[in-house]
Amino acid sequence: MADALRETPNREDLPRVGSAGVIENGRYMPPPADMDGKTWVRTTALVQASPLDCYELWRNYNAVPLWQEQIKEVRITGPKISHWVWDVDGKTTEWDEELMQDEPGKRIAWRTIQGDAYNAGEVIFDEAPGGRGTLITYLQEFGEGKAKTAIDTVRNRNPKQSVIENLRHFKAFMETGEIPRTQGQPHGPRGMSGNLKAELYGEHIKTPPGLKRAS
Amino acid sequence: MKAVCWMGKSKIETLNVPDPALLNPHDAILKITKTAICGSDLHLFDGFIPTMEQGDILGHEFMGIVEEVGRDVTNLKRGDRVVVPFTISCGNCLFCRKQLWSLCDNTNPNAHIAETLDGYTPSGLFGYSHMLGGYAGGQAQYVRVPFANVGPLKIESDLPDEKVLFLSDIFPTGYMAAENANIEEGDTVAVWGCGPVGLFAISSAFMLGAARVIAIDRFPERLELARKLGAITVDYSEEDVSVLTALKDLTGGIGPDCAIDAVGMEAHSNDLQYVYDKVKTALFMETDRPGVLRQAIIGVRKGGTLSIPGVYGGLLDKVPFGAAMNKGLTMKMGQTHMQKYMKPLLERIEKGQIDPTFLISHRITLDEAPEMYKIWRDKKDKVTKIVIDPWAEKKAA
Ligand SMILES: [Zn+2]
Ligand SMILES: [Zn+2]
Numbered sequence: 001m002a003d004a005l006r007e008t009p010n011r012e013d014l015p016r017v018g019s020a021g022v023i024e025n026g027r028y029m030p031p032p033a034d035m036d037g038k039t040w041v042r043t044t045a046l047v048q049a050s051p052l053d054c055y056e057l058w059r060n061y062n063a064v065p066l067w068q069e070q071i072k073e074v075r076i077t078g079p080k081i082s083h084w085v086w087d088v089d090g091k092t093t094e095w096d097e098e099l100m101q102d103e104p105g106k107r108i109a110w111r112t113i114q115g116d117a118y119n120a121g122e123v124i125f126d127e128a129p130g131g132r133g134t135l136i137t138y139l140q141e142f143g144e145g146k147a148k149t150a151i152d153t154v155r156n157r158n159p160k161q162s163v164i165e166n167l168r169h170f171k172a173f174m175e176t177g178e179i180p181r182t183q184g185q186p187h188g189p190r191g192m193s194g195n196l197k198a199e200l201y202g203e204h205i206k207t208p209p210g211l212k213r214a215s
Numbered sequence: 216m217k218a219v220c221w222m223g224k225s226k227i228e229t230l231n232v233p234d235p236a237l238l239n240p241h242d243a244i245l246k247i248t249k250t251a252i253c254g255s256d257l258h259l260f261d262g263f264i265p266t267m268e269q270g271d272i273l274g275h276e277f278m279g280i281v282e283e284v285g286r287d288v289t290n291l292k293r294g295d296r297v298v299v300p301f302t303i304s305c306g307n308c309l310f311c312r313k314q315l316w317s318l319c320d321n322t323n324p325n326a327h328i329a330e331t332l333d334g335y336t337p338s339g340l341f342g343y344s345h346m347l348g349g350y351a352g353g354q355a356q357y358v359r360v361p362f363a364n365v366g367p368l369k370i371e372s373d374l375p376d377e378k379v380l381f382l383s384d385i386f387p388t389g390y391m392a393a394e395n396a397n398i399e400e401g402d403t404v405a406v407w408g409c410g411p412v413g414l415f416a417i418s419s420a421f422m423l424g425a426a427r428v429i430a431i432d433r434f435p436e437r438l439e440l441a442r443k444l445g446a447i448t449v450d451y452s453e454e455d456v457s458v459l460t461a462l463k464d465l466t467g468g469i470g471p472d473c474a475i476d477a478v479g480m481e482a483h484s485n486d487l488q489y490v491y492d493k494v495k496t497a498l499f500m501e502t503d504r505p506g507v508l509r510q511a512i513i514g515v516r517k518g519g520t521l522s523i524p525g526v527y528g529g530l531l532d533k534v535p536f537g538a539a540m541n542k543g544l545t546m547k548m549g550q551t552h553m554q555k556y557m558k559p560l561l562e563r564i565e566k567g568q569i570d571p572t573f574l575i576s577h578r579i580t581l582d583e584a585p586e587m588y589k590i591w592r593d594k595k596d597k598v599t600k601i602v603i604d605p606w607a608e609k610k611a612a
Contacts, residue, residue, distance in 0.1 A: 046309060048307055048308060048309060048312065132309060133309070161327065164327070165327070168326060171308075171320070171321065172305070172320075172321040175305060175307045175308050175320075175321055176241070176305045176306075176307055176308075176321050176362070177240065177241070177287060178239045178240050178241055178287075179239075179324075180239075180303075180321060180322050180323065180324045180339065180348070180361065181238055181239060181324055182324050182348060182349045182350055182351070183238075184236065184238050185235055185238065185350070185351045185359055186216075186218065186232040186233040186234065186235050186272065186351055187220070187232060187268075187270040187271060187272060187351060188218070188220035188222065188228070188230045188232055188269070188270035188271070188272070189230075189269070189270050190268060190269055190270045191222075191269045191270070193223075193268075193269050194268040194269035194270050194271075197266070197268045197269075197345070198268060198345075201266065201325055201328055201345055201349075202325075202327070203324075203325070203345070203349065207324060210239070211240065
């Protein structure tokens with residue numbers, strides 16, 4: 001069959017098995033379905049930067065509050081352990097995470113080992129086809145129980161959406177050195193309808209500060 | 216500061232609001248010297264664009280003097296005179312790198328809303344709904360300009376504001392509309408709508424080699440401007456005038472090579488489909504009134520190109536796609552890739568090849584803006600283009 005196509009000047013080799021289960025034996029695989037009290041989200045972004053640069057920003061735990069929504073603080077507490085503080089309207093949720101995989105320029109994986117919320121995730125940095133930067137695949141799983149209660153406190157932002165937004169913030173931060181924002185700009189009186197709409201669109205959720213990291 | 220605020224459908228007020236501040240490292244604050252009301256602002260006034268919030272500051276066509284810059288703005292300084300494009304672009308995503316500036320990936324803080332409706336988000340826009348960012352607009356005394364390294368065009372010559380103001384939207388938009396129409400030397404181009412964008416599309420079509428332009432509208436003052444630019448005009452509101460017949464009569468039966476829909480979602484016509492769309496949009500079964508689009512698809516010649524600078528917001532009904540397919544049409548559309556056009560068009564203005572001030576019919580103050588929106592919507596007082604001086608005092612009554 002391969003012989004049938006003789007002229008494919010730009011075709012790149014396909015991975016047999018792709019990142020975070022997106023490709024398997026040449027086939028596209030859908031994201032894992034929610035079941036047994038677990039919720040999954042898989043999201044991707046194309047970033048105009050090298051896989052190593054993307055990896056380094058993601059791996060820099062001190063910088064996480066700059067681009068992840070509602071993360072107040074991440075403290076490194078052991079060789080592979082970090083302590084996370086999530087702040088929703090002054091109500092904090094805390095947990096410890098363990099780094100499971102750490103391959104510079106390629107992959108980071110983690111899981112919660114103790115605390116008030118459970119999540120496990122993996123982020124993969126691949127060279128994009130055609131040399132167009134880095135294709136990031138971000139897979140995250142949320143557990144049930146206390147995490148769910150904590151998640152419910154996030155008004156109008158379900159946890160899947162916040163993962164999607166975090167990757168969007170990461171991409172903007174990586175590509176431009178800032179995260180686009182409109183919070184804090186002037187406007188006339190919003191009234192009831194304006195405030196209701198802002199709430200509905202998720203505009204009350206604080207955009208992370210995204211101040212350029214010292215390079 | 217004073218600002219023109221959207222307070223609900225058909226409700227616009229000039230109010231005192233706080234001054235803008237720097238929020239991000241690439242922000243600049245501009246003291247606005249001239250701003251304008253755009254035809255597409257009427258879609259907001261009429262409530263056709265979803266996700267406006269009460270209190271939103273309107274306006275996306277403005278210029279001014281740089282007052283303050285954020286710490287990562289390297290190419291502007293206090294005192295620079297600039298025109299700002301209505302689209303906000305980061306300059307570094309895949310789309311900006313491909314010169315698809317109005318499709319920038321990184322400037323819409325509310326990308327998720329646009330993704331839900333359109334699949335992917337276009338760039339953020341000033342003063343044009345929350346699904347396109349919720350950025351405060353420039354019908355005000357000051358404005359915050361994000362990504363100021365990428366957008367603002369410095370004006371170093373002493374050309375008056377009014378000659379360069381329309382580089383913020385309508386001139387580049389009319390020019391890109393003509394470019395998108397794939398005009399070849401000797402072509403006949405039909406332009407629906409002789410508002411500002413239509414008029415700039417007419418002059419741009421000639422610049423790009425059109426032999427003949429047919430301009431379609433119903434307002435005498437606009438048709439007159441179109442004739443001044445060299446177009447043949449068709450007044451569709453006249454008794455016994457059929458646009459489709461006119462297009463055939465003027466092209467020996469083959470139709471115009473290129474069609475430009477510079478009207479968009481709130482089209483008027485004098486036939487039954489207008490009533491049909493009015494009823495359907497009123498019942499929320501359809502969001503746009505695509506009368507011109509239908510007519511342009513049917514009216515353009517076989518193998519022709521349809522260029523759409525007119526704004527559409529949502530779902531369209533009864534679009535004759537079979538005709539588009541069977542006639543082998545090409546369609547090009549979208550918000551303007553401003554940064555690609557602003558500099559070359561400024562050069563044309565500097566060389567005296569075009570004087571965009573021919574369009575201006577009204578010069579007003581911020582306080583007069585709410586009333587002016589009404590006058591323009593109702594097409595009274597021969598409005599062709601309204602320019603606002605945000606620092607002028609209200610005239611004595
Ligand atoms: Zn405009
Ligand atoms: Zn961009």
